[in-house]
Amino acid sequence: MDTRKKVEILAEAAKYDVSCSSSGSSRANQKGGIGNAAPSGICHSWSSDGRCISLLKLLFSNDCIYDCAYCINRASNHKPRASFTAEEVAKLTINFYKRNYIEGLFLSSAVFLNPDYTMEQLVKTLKILRNSYQFNGYIHVKAIPGADYRLIRQAGELADRMSINIELPSRDSLKSLAPQKKATDILQPMEQIGTDLVEYKEDKKKFKSTPDFVPAGHTTQLIVGASPEKDFQILKLSEGLYNRFNLKRVYYSAFMPVTPDKRLPAVSGPPLLREHRLYQADWLLRFYNFGADEILGPDRPDFNLDFDPKLDWALNNLDKFPVEVNQAGYWQLLRVPGIGPTSARRIISARKEARLSPDNLKKLGPVLKRAKYFILCDGKYLAGIPFDPDLIKSRVARDQKGKNQQLSLFAETNLDKEQVIG
Amino acid sequence: MKTYLYDGTFTGFMTLIYWTFKDKVRPTKIFKQADFHGDLFSETVKIETDGELADKVIKSAKAKLSTRVFRKAYYSFLSEFPGIELAIFDYLYLGFADRVNLKKNWTDSSVLKVKKVARKVSRERHRFKGLLRFRELDQGILYGPYKPDYNISGLLAPHFAARLASEQWIIHDLGRKMAVIYNGKSWLEISDDLLPRLELSEQEADYQEIWQEFFRSIAIDERYNPELQANFIPYKYREFLLEFENQDRRL
Ligand code: SF4
Numbered sequence: 112m113d114t115r116k117k118v119e120i121l122a123e124a125a126k127y128d129v130s131c132s133s134s135g136s137s138r139a140n141q142k143g144g145i146g147n148a149a150p151s152g153i154c155h156s157w158s159s160d161g162r163c164i165s166l167l168k169l170l171f172s173n174d175c176i177y178d179c180a181y182c183i184n185r186a187s188n189h190k191p192r193a194s195f196t197a198e199e200v201a202k203l204t205i206n207f208y209k210r211n212y213i214e215g216l217f218l219s220s221a222v223f224l225n226p227d228y229t230m231e232q233l234v235k236t237l238k239i240l241r242n243s244y245q246f247n248g249y250i251h252v253k254a255i256p257g258a259d260y261r262l263i264r265q266a267g268e269l270a271d272r273m274s275i276n277i278e279l280p281s282r283d284s285l286k287s288l289a290p291q292k293k294a295t296d297i298l299q300p301m302e303q304i305g306t307d308l309v310e311y312k313e314d315k316k317k318f319k320s321t322p323d324f325v326p327a328g329h330t331t332q333l334i335v336g337a338s339p340e341k342d343f344q345i346l347k348l349s350e351g352l353y354n355r356f357n358l359k360r361v362y363y364s365a366f367m368p369v370t371p372d373k374r375l376p377a378v379s380g381p382p383l384l385r386e387h388r389l390y391q392a393d394w395l396l397r398f399y400n401f402g403a404d405e406i407l408g409p410d411r412p413d414f415n416l417d418f419d420p421k422l423d424w425a426l427n428n429l430d431k432f433p434v435e436v437n438q439a440g441y442w443q444l445l446r447v448p449g450i451g452p453t454s455a456r457r458i459i460s461a462r463k464e465a466r467l468s469p470d471n472l473k474k475l476g477p478v479l480k481r482a483k484y485f486i487l488c489d490g491k492y493l494a495g496i497p498f499d500p501d502l503i504k505s506r507v508a509r510d511q512k513g514k515n516q517q518l519s520l521f522a523e524t525n526l527d528k529e530q531v532i533g
Numbered sequence: 534m535k536t537y538l539y540d541g542t543f544t545g546f547m548t549l550i551y552w553t554f555k556d557k558v559r560p561t562k563i564f565k566q567a568d569f570h571g572d573l574f575s576e577t578v579k580i581e582t583d584g585e586l587a588d589k590v591i592k593s594a595k596a597k598l599s600t601r602v603f604r605k606a607y608y609s610f611l612s613e614f615p616g617i618e619l620a621i622f623d624y625l626y627l628g629f630a631d632r633v634n635l636k637k638n639w640t641d642s643s644v645l646k647v648k649k650v651a652r653k654v655s656r657e658r659h660r661f662k663g664l665l666r667f668r669e670l671d672q673g674i675l676y677g678p679y680k681p682d683y684n685i686s687g688l689l690a691p692h693f694a695a696r697l698a699s700e701q702w703i704i705h706d707l708g709r710k711m712a713v714i715y716n717g718k719s720w721l722e723i724s725d726d727l728l729p730r731l732e733l734s735e736q737e738a739d740y741q742e743i744w745q746e747f748f749r750s751i752a753i754d755e756r757y758n759p760e761l762q763a764n765f766i767p768y769k770y771r772e773f774l775l776e777f778e779n780q781d782r783r784l
Binding site: 114115118119120122123125126127139140142143144145146147149151153154155156157158159160161162163164165167168203206207209210211212214248367380381383 | 659662663664665666667668669675677693695696697698699700736739740742743744746747748749750751752753754755756757758759760761762764765766774776
């Protein structure tokens with residue numbers, strides 16, 4: 112089979128992995144080598160679904176011995192099968208990279224023969240790239256559940272980012288939908304990677320020769336909507352992963368049926384809005400100092416699809432508002448809908464010079480259309496209505512409705528903010 | 534009323550800054566020599582480009598203001614927007630004379646303009662780090678044609694010189710008819726009639742096809758969303774992107 116045909120099969124098979132980011136690493140080029148990693152990440156193209164293409168995303172093989180219900184590559188699915196050789200992937204990566212099609216490689220694989228053999232092939236590919244071709248561009252590699260951790264560690268020393276996909280957000284769902292994969296085969300290496308990340312960094316301080324270990328961190332992916340977990344449960348899981356396993360990112364992938372299976376729910380289309388809300392809430396966890404319990408709870412287990420989670424939180428906590436922009440601290444400002452990190456920082460630095468008036472405030476970049484309901488500026492409430500919870504809720508709802516959100520809706524998560532900041 | 538003329542280069546413009554600051558005059562207008570078609574009412578001053586004086590300005594801007602401030606001036610200059618020179622003059626003048634922190638100045642219109650324009654240029658530069666496509670020529674030289682809005686080739690060069698350090702490559706700005714060439718060690722801006730003959734390598738067509746195949750295969754049909762795609766990658770950028778239609782094997 113020629114390379115083109117393999118790419119057709121093995122890119123198609125890899126496309127459901129949503130992570131594409133190439134950010135977070137600053138690997139420098141070496142003398143005689145090719146490539147480097149840009150810390151802010153670079154998008155090279157956007158496919159017709161509007162997703163950024165940054166990495167050559169491939170499966171090494173789609174010839175899987177397992178039979179996970181949700182997966183297009185499951186053994187019982189009749190699909191053309193193909194496998195690359197390590198040299199083939201390496202050569203393709205270099206040639207794509209040279210032409211500036213990509214930032215690097217995203218290499219995953221189905222489990223073929225057995226987990227160890229699969230992991231060995233991935234490591235071999237990385238070795239050829241790093242050692243023979245002296246490639247210093249970005250590499251994201253999958254750790255194969257069930258593979259010997261020593262192999263995973265080797266991969267981690269060669270890659271910039273590593274990930275193991277949990278896919279199903281609970282043990283029960285894993286058991287029913289991915290019966291051959293054990294939860295421990297996923298969670299143990301994740302935990303170990305999290306520990307190694309810290310240890311390698313410590314060692315590196317003492318011994319210069321210590322190699323980098325996944326400098327861009329490790330990530331995972333959760334499928335949303337293939338199993339019955341509520342949003343709250345998913346968000347709690349993410350929070351736990353960030354706190355306990357040192358995860359860099361959790362990606363969410365709206366479930367779409369690719370093979371018929373009676374264990375799976377019937378859906379008309381992928382729950383994209385739900386996925387979007389998860390990304391927004393995840394953002395609040397990582398950068399806004401929110402806890403999962405503040406955003407959702409057992410009594411409100413699912414996202415409000417009408418408002419984004421921050422706005423929703425504010426509307427449910429109106430007793431904490433309005434806040435005076437001339438006094439509120441950074442974290443307090445961040446909780447105001449319409450104020451993000453940039454405008455919060457600007458507000459704080461500008462008010463050191465002079466007390467902020469409504470006019471000055473406007474120039475600092477908050478979205479006042481939103482923020483006005485939640486702030487006082489120099490003692491004035493700018494919303495033009497009394498501060499009355501019911502009135503505010505109905506005004507906010509009206510503001511939301513007028514907008515055609517269609518286009519911008521999925522832009523935010525896709526942008527992967529780290530990537531567009533130049 | 535004083536109109537200042539310079540040769541259109543950044544070095545020329547920095548020389549202009551040197552003399553105007555020294556003489557403490559604010560030009561009424563600044564023109565590139567080639568764009569100036571005479572003016573009955575104002576006195577014109579022609580600036581003789583001087584590398585050493587320009588260097589002095591650059592060095593002291595970096596030292597006294599900051600490299601960031603200087604970079605904003607430089608980037609906004611590369612926008613080639615009519616009238617941007619005067620805004621840069623004000624921007625630097627404010628920085629040197631009043632020693633206000635330009636970072637916090639949100640009110641001066643020249644400061645705002647320079648910052649805004651610099652951001653545009655910077656954004657385009659970032660964009661083309663990803664969107665420039667090289668084609669492999671028969672001697673292994675990589676050739677990247679494009680038509681940027683701003684004069685960013687010199688800003689892209691260091692990026693590719695670090696990344697494709699051992700390769701030879703050409704970045705060709707077709708709109709400005711200029712190119713940056715890199716020989717595996719250093720890069721140089723040249724006029725594009727000095728470029729060698731361009732002929733694709735034997736394997737180039739294959740890789741272009743594989744790339745197009747990858748581009749097709751990686752899209753998820755259930756998420757088809759061409760508006761979103763167009764948001765990120767407007768049509769004007771697609772002319773040289775091999776993955777979009779009708780782009781087979783072209784130079
Ligand atoms: S092991 Fe991975 S590739 Fe194989 S069926 Fe399960 S999810 Fe799919």
